[in-house]
Amino acid sequence: MAPRLLELADELRREGMAVGTSELLDAFEALRAVSWADQGEFQEALAATLAKSQEDRRVLELVFDRFFYRVAEREAGARGLKEGATLRGEGNGQIDLEELRGRIRDTLRGESEGDLRDLARLAIAASGRLGEGSGVIGVDVQRIRRTLGLKGDAMAGERADPHSVPRERLREFEGHVRRELERALIERTGSLPPARPLRELDRALPTGPAQDLAAVHRVVAQLRRRLATQGHEHRGRHRSSVVDVRRTMRQSLGTGGVPLELRFRPTRPRRPELFVLCDVSTSVTSASVFFLSVLHALHDSFRKLRSFVFVERISEVTEVFERERSFGDVSRAIAGDAGVADVSGYTDYGRVWLEFLEQVMDDLDPRSTVIVLGDARTNGREPHAKVFSHVAARAGRTFWMNPEPRLYWNYGDSVMAAYEPYCTGVFECWTTQQLEAFVNALTDLRPG
Amino acid sequence: MSADFGSIEETQKALESAGYLAGDSTALVCFLAQELGKPVLVEGPAGVGKTELAKALSRAGGRPLIRLQCYEGLDEAKALYEWNYRKQLLRIQVEASDAGWQEVKDDIFGEEFLLSRPLLTAISEEQPVVLLIDEIDKADQEFEAMLLEVLSEFQVSIPELGVVKARSHPLVLLTSNNSRELTEALKRRCLYLWLDYPDAGRELEIVRLHAPDLQEHVARKLVEVVHMVRDLDLKKPPSIAESIDWARALLLLGAEDVDGELLKRTMSIIVKHRTDLDLVAERVGVKLTDGLIGSRPAG
DSSP, X not given: OHHHHHHHHXXXXXXXXXXXXXXXXXXXXXXXXXXXXXXXXXXXXXXXXXXXXXXXXXXXXHHHHHHHHHHHHHHHHHHTOOOHHHHXXXXXXXXXXXXXXXXXXXXXXXXSXXXXXXXXXHHHHHHHTTSOOOSOHHHHHHHHHHHTTOEEOSSTTOOOSXXXXXXXXXXXXXXXXXXXXXXXXXXXXXXOOOOOOOOHHHHSOOOOHHHHHHHHHHHHHHHHHHHHHTTOTTGGGTTTOOBOHHHHHHHHGGGTTOOOSOOBOOOOOOOOEEEEEEEOSGGGHHHHHHHHHHHHHHHHHOSSEEEEEESSSEEEOHHHHHHOOSHHHHHHHHHHHSOOOOSSSOOOHHHHHHHHHHHHTTTOOTTEEEEEESOOBOTTSOOOHHHHHHHHHHSSEEEEEESSOGGGTTXXXXXXXXXXXXXXXXXXXXXXXXXXXXXXXXXXXXXX | OOOXXXXXXXXXXXXXXXXXXXXXXXXXXXXXXXXXXXXXXXXXXXXXXXXXXXXHHHHHHTOOEEEEEOOTTOOHHHHTEEEOHHHHHHHHHXXXXXXXXXXXXXXXXXXXXXXXXXHHHHHHOSXXXXXXXXXXXXXOHHHHHHHHHHHHHOEEEETTTEEEEOSSOOEEEEEEXXXXXXXXXXXXXXXXXXXXXXXXXXXXXXXXXXXXXXXXXXXXXXXXXXXXXXXXXXXXXXXXXXXXXXXXXXXHHTOSXXXXXXXXXXXXXXXXXXXXXXXXXXXXXXXXXXXXXXXXXXX
């Protein structure tokens, strides 16, 4: 078994999981404590010792299935075991297609329990008589599904069509059919298909737009903690804090007047003042929903926050966010009456900086942080990098989040390079992961 | 008296008798933790019973529970040990003035002057305990590094005294809400357990275990509503503890059925944000009034 597990660990490492020797030793220890007869227990024991986050768990699940399926097939191939005979045996004309159809449908609807795997084999055997497979597994799966007349529900929960079955269950069934077909193919050819790495789509955790919004809120909550505690790393060592004489003297009464323990004045938490500028022009349409949700989440977390949206000109929308609480209302209000005077609909960064500086000149100080969300595409107009440098110089810190991959920066009308030198940090940012990376980077950057 | 669990099934049964319905993986990891003597890192959304698991383990195994709540700025003096220097000072004053330095030093750095904090208490306890390190993600990264010695060797080094080794093997649970990524070093030393919201069937069991007098169909409908609320995009989805609270509240109110009106009156038990309240009333309340919920069996 040991070499198999090492192979599995190798495969996990190839999928990007950090599996160290100590984890493997743990896994062996754990496997000694559980019974191997139960696949669930076996897999859980591995998961508890090898996978150290939810994402890792998901990867392990996928790799585990694929790996042991292949191992089992290889063993079977090496020993010359074949199941083909039984498959043919079942299919000698006794399966009534209509009856099978009914049975599968009932099982998928969960009205009667049956082994999906067995049904999948029956289905293959039954359709096998109608003509040989095409050799392409994906095509065969769909052909079998059509033969059986299985249709997924149009909407979850609604069952208008009497022939339709729940989508999830149907997918499960298709998975079984696919696996059985693969098994048959391996038996016929006597070789294993090459191992494929997991597709990105499969390994991502299932999420919906609602969860995305929640994820943004979570990351921003993290951001707030980071900003609030920044500069407090040395609190434990009382670096650069002021002795509170009164409290020290009072304390010393307990030790006979000897000021044994110094008391310090509590350091006031840093109150970050945020200025967020958000591009809402058409060139960043896809990103601006994401950016607006970031802005929305920021407003939930910070009290001293002023937000601006801009296209050609700039408009302060702090009030809109304070007035409207739900995200839907906010985006409607901004689209409707924020008054982002977009005469042409093209972004004009230069003009935006001029107006921004004019509006907030007196409020910018070294304690404030400016965050720009935009793609730095000026549509060929004057970027006014000098003005931007004034903004950056007055503010304590300036961050730029660009919704385009770094590769596209400075191509075409993007003038990222003109602004980059003045920023404390620039980040590409179009997923919550990158937003998290931004938050992480913030901790490493000291103010000033 | 403390007793070890003999098998996974036994662990599950013991936890159930302590009022905690553990899933298969939870029972398995608890059993492994005891067998391998490794700490368990429990992660999951707020309110799925991470802390409760530690309490149940302590009840089920008859081990006392020692809890260390983490927060920002937690340090060794609060978590491990501290010298009681007031007492030391008094001792020095009482000591005759001609006593030698060595004598005094040996005298004042004894166990008598050591204030032991949760971690030291847990490993110096005669009988095995359950040590709960709650919300480890709230503590600073330096604190994690300090935990490494305690968690892998079960010992604490005190410069003046030497190394204090564990007399018994504590069962250690660390919980995290994922508000910050934990260090690899810590993760490597732990078994990992992910707790998620239970499916409708299990949650129904949990609710019925804690509110046994509630009528079956009310409980069923309640769980269905809670699940529907969790699917919405809320700031804070209702936890298991909140659905139990709600069940108890319905019991007190003598509710016969969960309808739109009742939901509106008691919603504040499961939903704790104003915007969330509006959303739930709008999405779920309407369905309840129209009788769309409860017609199908839960699960």
